[in-house]
Amino acid sequence: MILLNKQPVITEQFPNGETKVKDFDHLISADNLVQFTYQEDGDLIKLLFVKKRLDEAEVRCRLVINYMPYSRMDRKIEGDLFTLNYVSQFINSLAFDQVYVIEPHSAKTTQLLNNSEAIYPALDWLPRVMAELGFTDQDRVVFPDKGAAARYEGAGYANCCVFDKTRNPQTGRIENMILKQGNVPIGAKCIIVDDLCSAGGTFLGAAEILKEMGASEIYLLVTHCERRVLSGKLLNEGSPLEKIFTSTSMMNEVHPKIEYITINIEDYV
Template identity: 40%
Template sequence: MLKFNGVELGLKQFPNGETLINGDEILTHMAEFNTIVWKYENDGDLVKLMFIKSYLDDRRVKCTLTIYYLPYSRMDRVEGTSAFTLKYTAAFINNMNFESVTIIEPHSDVSLALIDRSIGKYPTIQLLEQVANEVGFDSEMDYLFFPDAGAQKRYSKVQGYQQLVGYKARDFQTGQIKSLDVVGHTPSEGFKAIIVDDLCSYGGTFMLSAEKLKALGATHIYLLVGHCEHSIYKGKILETDLIDKVYTTDTILHQAEHDKIHIFAMGGL
């Protein structure tokens, strides 16, 4: 999905699948300061984005870009013969030469380093207090849990929360988690925990995290993630009582299809 100055573009296709760009639709919503909001649905969005930006370039119109979820952001390093697809995606975006690029909840600093004139926005941090209030979080008794060092780096600067960190071993090629250990002051029994991270797919990491937290004495566990993929409905996270509720934003999901999921509307921040 692509929006131009807040209006979703009704992009159509020719019978053979080629994209039809309606120039009148773009010109109608032209402003002094222009921005494109990109909500990733599939790789075809990149071609559509390139067509729209090229159309604006032909008219010497400047434009910024807001990316709800940056695809391939998990592929932020190379191991063995793996392809550095984040680097290739970033190069494609850089070639469009936006005035600035805002990335919502970037997976790591690598995304910001690879994309020119980019900044990161972190709605998870902004929503944490709201979620804590809703679940009755006690800052003296309860804990935030970061599933890995990356999550700790992104979110541990928040003040007023006790924190635990998970250290996991993952097979980079398959994405499967081999093990997860909890590091930090061991809490007493009867505490609540909010797991905080940037992205949920099938939810395997968070299921394992919840099992570890339950073993430490957690009675209620909640998950707060910036992005939540549709694959959560295919995983087991919604089928068990390990995690009481999942809080996320609409950067990927459109609407909740399960009563355990709460979606905050971001509107591009």
């Protein structure tokens, strides 16, 4: 999905699958903001069409990427394609005046994108959610791995817990998970913070360990949440997780354990 100056860009498909962009020109202004939500690879073609028309109009244009596609493929692995690099090169070729990436999976994204800046709304949401849940000094902010800890290291919370996990390099499955830093007082509330949730195996593993250590309530705050979470175990009735707080950057399905938080992009750009 693409928004131009807060208005949806309307598209249709011809029978052979080609894209038609409809009723577009009235959306153009002198200073334009494109908000890009990736759902499938065809959305990149739509972004190409939108930017090329704006170039023809000779107007200024900035891009907000709600979730950077291919951001998990952020390093060169022997025999595999470095797809984040290629997608970043494609976006660079469109020559936006400024690119904002909401909660990139790693610093590699902004290193590869020209004129780019990372936005971390989770850091703004966290104190509000903690206040809503009645957190006290005995409760804990939890980072499920070293990547999350590095991403939010400037959050300024003293009572943090950090997990370390080991994945099988062939299957990608988590083989081991331990609490590397911090402690969990008996009866403490915990909120796990990260950028992205897929099926939720990492968070389920962390939540189960926290529960065993004596946590009373466990929550998840994650900026991006894939639809795959709906078919995983994280939201099951027997899950130790009370609720997920997330944005609509990747999904908007209603679920009793999901609470959506709106990203007010005007606060950041």
